Amino acid sequence: MADAATLLVLWPVLIPIATAALTAALWRSPAAQRWVGMASLMLLLAASLALTYVVATEGVVAKQFGDWAAPFGITFVADPLSAAMIAISGVLAFAVGIFALSDIRPRxxxxxxxPLFHGLMAGVNGAFLTGDIFNLYVWFEVMLITTLGLLVVQRGRAQIDGALKYAAMNLFGxxxxxxxxxxxxxxxxxxxMADLARILPGMEMSPGLTASALLFLAAFGIKAGVFPLFFWLPASYHTAPIAIAALFAGLLTKVGVYAAFRVFTLLFEMEGGGLREIVAVVAALTMITGVFGAAIQWNVRRILSFHIISQIGYMLMGLAIATPVAIAGAVFYIVHHIIVKANLFLLAGAIRKAAGTDDLRKAGGLLKSHPWLAVLFLIPALSLAGLPPLSGFWAKFLVIDASLREExxxxxxxxxxxGALTLFSMSKIWMEAFWKKPVLVRATPRRVPVAFVAPIVLLGAVTLTIGLFADPFVEYARTATAVLVDPADYIAAVFPEEGPVQAAGTAYPGTANHSQGAVE
Amino acid sequence: MTLVYALTIAAYVGCGLYMMLSRHAVRMILGLALLTNGAIFLIFFSGGIGATTPPVIPQGAEALAADAANALPQALVLTAIVIGFALTAFAIALALKAYRSLGTLDVREMQDAERLGAPDLPLSTPVKNHG
Structure with a gap:
């Protein structure tokens, strides 16, 4: 039963949890924590890629904790979507880990x-892999508490203010x-979730279920930062140290989007009840408010924070249209966006290092002093705006093509x-930070450390790869969508025996025939 | 009985929401705690309250008695209580830290995050050389 393939599902969560514990035990020695952390991030990357390889070749993999047959125990499921998210967050964690070597101060x-960084990775990977809706809630809370800790590691006034606003909205969510x-x-x-996917299609939409679906939408909406619920994001993200902000920007909102995709394909239908229309309007308003919010900002980190919101709108667009083509486009979009957005935040850190400021009005002249940095900035910036042949072009092309097909x-x-307004924001950063003559001329340019440049190059290379060899990635997104649209494979992986496990004698009064093991 | 439970949950959630709307950070946290409790009651109620027989399989029997209580909501509630407790404790610590370093608990007066890199910030150096 416990062969290597099913055990692989556990490693992306076990490695970060063990590392969080180990680094917490090594509290007094930051140097040792750094080494343990880097080793663990490499292991995590290897485990994530191995899991993706197994899922891509063998299909959906499921693991029942303690061999309690579903639906009685906790299930971990890696379908192609989860596996892609795990792989991409493994790459991102590795890149941010390198960046943090130089960016994160001893204090x-x-x-x-x-410990908080690895705890956050455990929470994120757990949320991607779990096949149990209550367990997903637990992973959300793991993410929330570690995020709050990371927001205040700097302990400044702005950080505490930002964390309080983040806490209020996300705790409510x-x-x-x-x-x-x-x-x-x-x-x-x-x-x-697999059991729910079998039961729910046969059920009438009762008021309780409708309320439940809308509450899920609101909760994931807060997490993802969609239109009326995003105010916590620009209030807090720019206060964190760059490495941490990059990690948040890449992963946290996307966990919300992932959860929305999971719940609204596997459990609830997008059809009927006006859900599609709500999500479509929310997606449009999210795109517009995000991009206009960015337009008036002059601080690189604040511009990028608002762009996270605007980009979430594109992913929701895929969910709103809800055809297989649209969902495949959105899946591709999420993968592309995680890399590009985190890379832009890392570049914001490099710009800050090179120019000595976050404020574009005070920066300038980097094209002359750091020409390679300018090239590295253009890759994710133009990809975010959606210019060919970068990954953002294909991502935007797929979702917009899907919406045109549905008219x-x-x-x-x-x-x-x-997309055009995004280009405006990116060219604003380019003109102000790189092109314009510097406000204050320095005799010696500030050096950007290698630990900053290496992850930027790595993530830029991933963006270029996705852009230039888009075909296998699009194909993979289609495979992932096939499982989302028709969850038969997902259900079959969780319930290997034909049909449900009917334990007739254990039926509890007041509820249906299904129950579950303790959750803690 | 169902009505009594429903009204209790509604009262908890209503009070919690009202408190959350406050501008005072401590009232907001109290509201969150009330809301968490409302959610916990809802889980309990969803599990079906009524049966009081312990969910233990009697000796010699193969399965639970038909009127046994549902054990799962208790596990869920226990988890939710622990998480709610931890997050409330963290939020209180954060509010205390905010009071000590920002000198206020009124969220309207907490402007430090907004001021960091605000677009209308007056510049210390004049901006020239555009282009």
Whole structure:
């Protein structure tokens, strides 16, 4: 039963948890924490890529904890979407880990940077892999508490202010999530996602289920930073140290998007009840408000924070259209965006180092002093705006093409307009930081450390690879979508025996026939 | 009985939401704690309250008695209580730290994050040389 393939599902969570514990035990020695951390990130990357390889060759892999057959135990499932998210977050964690070697100061390390970083990775990977809706809530909370810790490692006034605002909105979001889970459990009597995917299609949409679906949408919306619920994001992200902000920008909102895709393909239908229309309007407003919010900013980190929001809109667009083509486009978009967005934040760190400031009005002249940095900036910046032949072009092309096929003209028009405005923001950074004559001329240019440049090159190379050899990635996104649209493979991996495990004698009064092992 | 439970949960959630709307950080945290408790009650209620027989398989029997209580919501509630407790404790610590370093608990007066890199920030050096 416990062969190598199913055990692989556990490594992306076990490695970071073990590292978090180990680095916490090595509290007094930041140097040792750094070494343990880097070794663990390499292991995590290897494990993530191995899992993706196995999933790509053998299909959906599931692991039942303690061999409690589903739906009684906790299940971990790696379908192509989860595996892609795991692989991409492994790459990102590795790149950010290198960047942090130089960016994270000893006093941040003494405040617990390493244990919190690995704890966050455990939470993110757990959320991607779990096949149990209550367990997903637990991983969200793991992510939340480690995120809050990372926000305040710098302990400045702005950090504490930002963390308080982040905490208020996100704690509220997880409570909505919990209420949604409670209503879902009350209606169905099970929490296993594969089991829910079997039961829910046969059920009438009762008021409880509708409320549950809308609460899920709101909870994931807060996490993902969509239109009326995103205010915590620009209030907090720019206060964190760059390495941490890059990690947040790459992963956190995308976990919300991932959860929304999981729940609204596997459990609930997008059709009917006005859900599609709500998500479409929310997606459009998210794109527009994000990009206009960025337009008035002069601080690189604040510009990029607003662009996270605007890009989330494109992913939601895929969910709103909900055809297989659109979902495949959105899956491709998420993978591309995680790399590009985190890379831009790392570049913001490099610009800050090279120019000595975050403020574009005070920066300038980097094209002359750091020409290679200018080239490295152009790769993710133009990719974010969606210029060919970079990865962002294919991502935007796929979702906009899908909306045109469904004849949702207005959404496609909004997406194209926002793409143009994104280009405006990126060229603003380019003109102000790189092209314009420097405000203050320095005799010797500031050096950018190798630990900054290496991850930027790595992530830039990934962006170029996705852009120039888009075909296998698009093909993979289609495979992932096939499992999302038709969850038969997902269900078969969780329930290997034909049909449900009907334990007739264990039926509890008041609920359906399904129950589950203890969750803690 | 169902109505009593529903009204209790509604009261908890209503009070929690009202408190969350406050501008005072401590009231906000109290609101969060109330909301968490409302959610916990809801889980309990979703599991079906009524049966009181312990969910233990009697000796010699193969399966649970038909009127056994549902054990799962208790496991869920326990998890939710632990998580809620930890996050509330963290939020209180954060509010205390905010009061000590920002000197206020009124969220309207907490402007430090907004001021960091704000677009309307007056520049110390004049901006020239555009182009």
């Amino acid at each position: 941040h390390e003494r405040n617990g940077f390493h 997880t409570i909505l999530f919990l209420i949604a889970v409670a209503l879902l459990y009350g209606a169905t009597g099970t929490l296993n 949702v003209w207005w959404l496609a028009a909004v997406a194209l307009l926002v």
